Amino acid sequence: MKLSKRRGALVAGGVAAAMVLTACGGSDDNGGGGGTAAEGGSFSLAINNPENPLVPGNTTETEGSQVVKALWTGLIQYGEDGEVEYTGIAESIESDDNTTWTITLKDGWTFHDGTPVTASSFVDAWNYTAYSPNAQGASYFFSNIVGYDELQAETDDEGNVVADPAATEMTGLQVVDDQTFTVTLNGPFAQFPVTVGYNAFFPMAESFFEDPEAAALDTPVGTGPFQAEGPFEEGVGITLSKYEDYAGEDEAQAETVDVRVYSEISTSYTDVQGGNLDVVKDIPADAITTAPSEFGDRFIQRPSSSFTYLGMPTYVERYSDPRVRQAISMAIDREAITEAIFNGTFTPATDAIAPVVDGYREGACEYCELDVERANQLLDEAGFDRSQPIELWFNAGASHDAWVEAVGNQLRENLGVEYSLQGNLEFAQYLPLADDQGFTGPFRLGWAMDYPSPQNYLEPLYSTAALPPNGSNTAFYSNPEFDELVAQGNRAESNEQAIDFYQQADDVLLEDMPILPMFFGVEQIVHSENVSNVVIDVFGQIDVAGVTVNG
Numbered sequence: 276m277k278l279s280k281r282r283g284a285l286v287a288g289g290v291a292a293a294m295v296l297t298a299c300g301g302s303d304d305n306g307g308g309g310g311t312a313a314e315g316g317s318f319s320l321a322i323n324n325p326e327n328p329l330v331p332g333n334t335t336e337t338e339g340s341q342v343v344k345a346l347w348t349g350l351i352q353y354g355e356d357g358e359v360e361y362t363g364i365a366e367s368i369e370s371d372d373n374t375t376w377t378i379t380l381k382d383g384w385t386f387h388d389g390t391p392v393t394a395s396s397f398v399d400a401w402n403y404t405a406y407s408p409n410a411q412g413a414s415y416f417f418s419n420i421v422g423y424d425e426l427q428a429e430t431d432d433e434g435n436v437v438a439d440p441a442a443t444e445m446t447g448l449q450v451v452d453d454q455t456f457t458v459t460l461n462g463p464f465a466q467f468p469v470t471v472g473y474n475a476f477f478p479m480a481e482s483f484f485e486d487p488e489a490a491a492l493d494t495p496v497g498t499g500p501f502q503a504e505g506p507f508e509e510g511v512g513i514t515l516s517k518y519e520d521y522a523g524e525d526e527a528q529a530e531t532v533d534v535r536v537y538s539e540i541s542t543s544y545t546d547v548q549g550g551n552l553d554v555v556k557d558i559p560a561d562a563i564t565t566a567p568s569e570f571g572d573r574f575i576q577r578p579s580s581s582f583t584y585l586g587m588p589t590y591v592e593r594y595s596d597p598r599v600r601q602a603i604s605m606a607i608d609r610e611a612i613t614e615a616i617f618n619g620t621f622t623p624a625t626d627a628i629a630p631v632v633d634g635y636r637e638g639a640c641e642y643c644e645l646d647v648e649r650a651n652q653l654l655d656e657a658g659f660d661r662s663q664p665i666e667l668w669f670n671a672g673a674s675h676d677a678w679v680e681a682v683g684n685q686l687r688e689n690l691g692v693e694y695s696l697q698g699n700l701e702f703a704q705y706l707p708l709a710d711d712q713g714f715t716g717p718f719r720l721g722w723a724m725d726y727p728s729p730q731n732y733l734e735p736l737y738s739t740a741a742l743p744p745n746g747s748n749t750a751f752y753s754n755p756e757f758d759e760l761v762a763q764g765n766r767a768e769s770n771e772q773a774i775d776f777y778q779q780a781d782d783v784l785l786e787d788m789p790i791l792p793m794f795f796g797v798e799q800i801v802h803s804e805n806v807s808n809v810v811i812d813v814f815g816q817i818d819v820a821g822v823t824v825n826g
Contacts, residue, residue: 314528314529314530314823315529315530315824316529316530316823316824316825316826317529317530317531317532317533317824318529318532318533318553318554318805318806318822318824319532319533319534319535319552319553319554320341320532320533320534320535320553320554320556320817320819321535321536321537321543321546321547321552321554321555321556322338322341322342322512322534322535322536322537322556323338323536323537323538323540323672323673323701323702323703324338324509324510324536324538324701324702324703325338325339325342325507325703326338326339326412326702326703326706326707327339327412327491328491328492328507329342329343329346329491329495329503329507329513330411330479330487330490330491330495331343331347331400331404331413331474331475331476331477331479332400332403332404332411332412332413332414332474332475332477333404333410333411333412333413333491334412334413334474335412335413335474335475335747336702336706337723337815337816338702340474340816341534341556341816341817341819342507342513342515342534343474343477343495343497344474344499344816344819345499345500345501345515345532345819345820346387346495346497346498346499346501346502346503346515347474347477347478347497347498347499348363348364348384348477348497348498348499348500348521348523349363349364349471349472349473349474349476349477349478349498350363350364350365350368350378350380350397350471350472350476351363351365351368351468351471351472352472352523353472353726353727353812353814354812355810355812355813355818356812356813357580357631357724357726357727357812357813357814358727359468359469359472359727362523362524362525363472363523364380364381364384364392364478364498364522365378365379365380365381365471366379366380366381366454367379368467368468368471370467372463373460373463373464373465373467374459374460374462374463374464375457375458375459375460376457376458376459376460376467376468377451377455377456377457378394378397378455378456378457378458379454379455380392380393380394380453380454380455381522382454383522384498384522385498385520385522386478386480386496386497386498387480387496387497387498387502387503387518388480388482388496389520390480390481390482391453392478392498393453393454394450394451394452394453394454394455394456395450395453395456396478396479396480396481397456397476397478398444398448398449398450398456399479399484400477400478400479400483401417401420401445401448401476402426402443402444402445402448403479403484403487404416404417404475405417405418405420405423405426405445406426406440406443407426407427407428407440407744407745408428408436408439408440409487410744411744412743412744412745412746412747413473413474413475413746414744414745414746415735415738415740415741415745415746415747416470416473416475416476416735416746417445417475418740418745419460419461419462419464419765420445420447420448420458420459420460420461421445421446421447421459421460421461422442422444422445422446422447422448423445423447425440425441425442425445425446426440426441426442426443426444426445427440427745428440446459447459447460447461462762462765462766463765463766463768464765464766465767465768465773466726466728466730466765466773469726469727469728470725470726470728470731472726473725473726474725475725477497477498478498479496480496482496483496492506493506494506495507499518499521499523499820500517500518500521500523500525500526500527500819500820501515501516501517501518501527501532501819501820502515502516502517502518503515504516504531509536509703510536510538511535511536512533512534512535512536513534514531514532514533514534515531515532515534515819516530516531516532517529517530517531525818525820525821526820527819527820528808528820528821528822528823528824529822529823529824530824532819532822535552537672538671538672538701539672540555540557540558540559540672540673540674541559541672541674543555543557544558544559544562544801547801547802547803548569550803550804550805552803553802553803553805553806554800554802554803554806554809554817554822555800555801555802556798556800556811556815556816556817557673557674557799557800558799558800558801559674560616560617560674560677560678561674561677563617563618563620563799564618566799566801570801570802573801573802573803573804574799574800574801575798575799575800575801575802575809575811576620576797576798576799577797577798577811577813578630578631578797578798578813579629579631579723579795579796579797579798579813579815580629580631580632580723580724580727580813580814580815581629581721581722581723581795581796581798581815582624582627582629582721582722582723582732582792582794582795582796583621583624583719583720583721583793583794583795583796584624584627584719584720584721584722584790584791584792584793585667585682585717585718585719585720585790585791585793586709586714586717586718586719586720586749586750586789586790587600587603587717587750587788587789587790587791588712588714588715588716588717588718588750588751589750589751589752589789590712590751591714591715591716593659593660593663594716594717596657596659597786597787597788598653598654598656598657599653599654599657599659600642600787600788600789600791601642601650601653601788602649602650602651602652602653602654602657602659602690603650603665603686603690603717603791604640604642604643604650604788604791605642605643605644605645605646605647605649605650605653606645606647606650606685606686606689606690607645607682607685607686607791607793608645608685609623609624609643609645609793609794610623610645611681611685612678612681612682612685612793612794613794615681616677616678616681617678617794620797620799621794621795621796621797622794622795622796623643623793623794624640624643624792624793624794624795625637625638625639625640625643625644625792626638626639626640626781626785626792627639627640627732627733627781627784627785627790627792628729628732628733628777628778628781629724629732629795630795631724631727631813632724632727632728632729632731632732633729633770633774634729634774634777634778634781635729636778636781639778639781639782639785640785640792641785641786642785642788642791643785643791643792647689647690650689650690651689651690654690659692661690661691661692664692664693664694664695665683665686665692665693665694665695665716665717666694666695666697666714666715666716666717667679667682667683667694667695667696667697667716667717667718667719668697668698668705668714668715668716668717668718668719669696669697669698669705669718669719670698670700670701670702670705670719671698671699671700671701671702671705672701672702673702675698675719676696676698678793679696679698679719680696682694682717683695683696697715697716709743709749710743710744710749711743712751714749717791718749720749720790721796722736722747723814723815724813724814725814727813729774729777729778729781730761730764730765730773730777733757733761733777733780733781733784734761734765735747735748736748736790737750737752737757737784737789737790738757738758738761739753739754739755739758740758750789750790751789752784752787752789752790754783754784754787756783757780757783757784757787760776760777760779760780760783761776761777761780763776764776764777764780798811798813798815800817804825805824805825806822806823806824806825807822807823807825808821808822808823809822810822
């Protein structure tokens with residue numbers, strides 16, 4: 276999924292420090308334009324409809340995360356370029372062996388209902404998210420904590436629950452006192468402190484656990500610089516107001532934020548052009564060439580951690596043979612599509628790890644290079660039925676139509692296979708279909724890192740432990756060799772050793788091709804003259820607290 280925030284020293288453990296981002300920084304300015312800024316005032320921000328109610332442990336997509344990150348502050352935060360900073364609730368996260376971690380909290384942090392943030396606020400939230408009957412999408416992120424397996428319900432071969440979990444709490448989590456708790460992992464994981472700024476690790480107030488299902492639909496109670504004025508209204512949005520008792524360093528600059536839901540990216544863009552909306556964090560593909568001149572310094576572009584891919588439904592017999600997936604990938608001319616559709620702003624992807632983290636290798640994906648002759652040979656060897664069209668899936672209203680259609684045209688031309696576009700579902704409808712094995716052909720999805728590590732581009736997306744509903748492995752790929760290599764990377768004692776294992780896992784993935792890497796993106800946003808200091812981070816999120824309203 277995707278993230279944000281600040282600077283400072285790093286984590287205990289040498290591996291994590293070296294694994295933080297290496298190549299970010301805006302290509303243009305961050306936050307230019309507008310008049311004289313002042314505290315207070317109101318502004319509006321466009322998002323698409325979130326997949327789920329605003330519960331951090333069940334918000335694993337960009338739209339809901341944009342709001343959750345304004346409502347919550349976690350243990351640590353991330354700088355604009357992804358660096359870890361101890362400006363959140365954690366005073367320290369320490370370990371002598373990278374396996375058992377002691378987390379000490381700062382004094383003075385409160386939830387928006389006025390109750391204190393304690394060690395139990397984290398432990399209870401993490402147990403709730405990990406417990407499989409609660410069906411939280413970020414459950415997987417706790418799979419390396421001792422006792423996680425006992426919180427998973429037994430299922431049969433079809434995935435049907437046949438017995439309740441053996442426990443409701445992970446034995447690897449222990450509350451020491453109100454300000455301290457310990458986390459025991461299944462093995463050494465030096466990067467652990469880097470991961471805990473992600474949504475899944477946010478604390479929850481006691482009131483949430485009184486009736487979680489009702490609380491999920493009610494007004495969210497977070498710890499962040501903004502508080503919710505009421506429940507999120509599907510298809511409408513939510514109003515946020517400054518939390519005056521916020522204990523963090525980056526308090527909200529605006530008094531209120533009107534978060535509005537748009538189902539069509541073109542409509543939000545038109546509204547910001549007309550001065551009816553202040554911040555749009557995505558622009559239509561057909562506006563890429565005109566937006567810079569039209570908005571001037573109110574058009575902001577910067578390198579991104581985002582990665583667009585075509586997932587392959589390995590659960591569909593037609594796509595179960597790796598040779599079919601390799602052939603389809605080799606029939607796509609990514610360079611031509613990025614030039615024709617994205618005006619060259621996107622980069623054709625030849626790896627499954629993005630360039631913004633250590634471990635990226637240009638040209639790692641053999642089957643990402645256009646080779647029509649070999650593609651046809653592989654398709655013939657696999658006995659692929661060319662008489663039936665390839666169904667290409669993408670979510671509606673997000674400007675994916677043109678490039679997915681371009682893929683279809685290339686498959687028709689290069690492989691002699693017709694295609695049909697399946698792009699009628701909105702984002703909030705599209706994602707559940709992915710979890711339910713509902714796609715009948717290649718499907719568009721994207722990924723922006725949750726925390727700055729190559730591991731985050733591999734394990735949450737393709738590991739067996741991350742199969743839905745516990746994670747984001749929507750290709751339903753499973754390879755024990757891949758899983759073991761990632762695990763060895765997690766246990767590595769040096770940055771170099773860890774990256775070596777992650778790259779070996781990457782090689783296994785890029786041979787099996789459960790996904791077809793397509794593009795590495797850039798973040799492109801525009802804003803009105805009403806606001807200044809509009810910053811988008813490397814995770815693809817607007818720093819809502821930092822936006823100022825011009826006086």
